[in-house]
Amino acid sequence: RILQVWGSAAGPNCIVLSPLTIPGGTRQSPINIQWRDSVYDPFLKPLKISYDPTTCLHIWNNGYSFLVEFDDSADRSIIVGGPLENQYRLKQFHFHWGAINEWGSEHTVDSKFYPAELHLVHWNAVVYPTFEEAVMEGNGLAVIGVFLKLGAHHEGLQTLVDALPAVKHKDTVIEFDVFDPSCLIPSCPDYWTYAGSLTTPPLTESVTWIIKKKPIEVDENQLEAFRMLLFTSDGEEEKRMVDNFRPLQPLMNRTVRSSFQ
């Protein structure tokens, strides 16, 4: 519901300083990435991604988005390098999208929205004992953001799309036991990175964002499949799950670094 308010408030032409920015927040997400203001950092390493597809557990409609959750009880699906000082474990991935193709992403590039955005959520299990503790710490989380643009059919995404009707309603879950999310990440190594926050409650300022420069292409039917999900539980008046993105937040005293010139 909260996200619906955000989403409806955050039309394409209005930057809403959401009252839901945590008071005193200095590193809130999402933000607009102004390409020409980003600073090339030659010391940024390539991001190393190694996921074990058998760590995939299930797909869950949590009433905000649909999440694909992973077994993070060991270092089997991890990322390391890039701007990160430790390796981080994959916990879940999810998406944000619009009611129409004109908007839907959380981050924008030069004020351009994409129709959807993928977030792969990782936590610093080297330093923190649990995900819940990492969520509260400045270097606790690392989220890879990948933009989705309208284009060719995405084979890898389709296996996920085929399972969505089974999680149409809030609080429904379906077993999903083999999936390699690296098929959703562009091979181009270029990314932007900045210090930010979760974009849904608890909005904690614990995320190192790694936003891939290149989008992946998905087709109209695949975006429409996202839009047939519901915010509402079975038996409630149906509310389509669309516009589940947070309004842009002020950059404040932050620099966005790029891994490319």
Ligand SMILES: NS(=O)(=O)c1ccc(NC(=O)CN2C(=O)C=CC2=O)cc1
């Ligand atoms: N949109 S985002 O910034 O990537 C964003 C990322 C993550 C969360 N929250 C969580 O992961 C909460 N959570 C737990 O604590 C355990 C499973 C789970 O989903 C909220 C927002």
Ligand SMILES: [Zn+2]
């Ligand atoms: Zn997200």
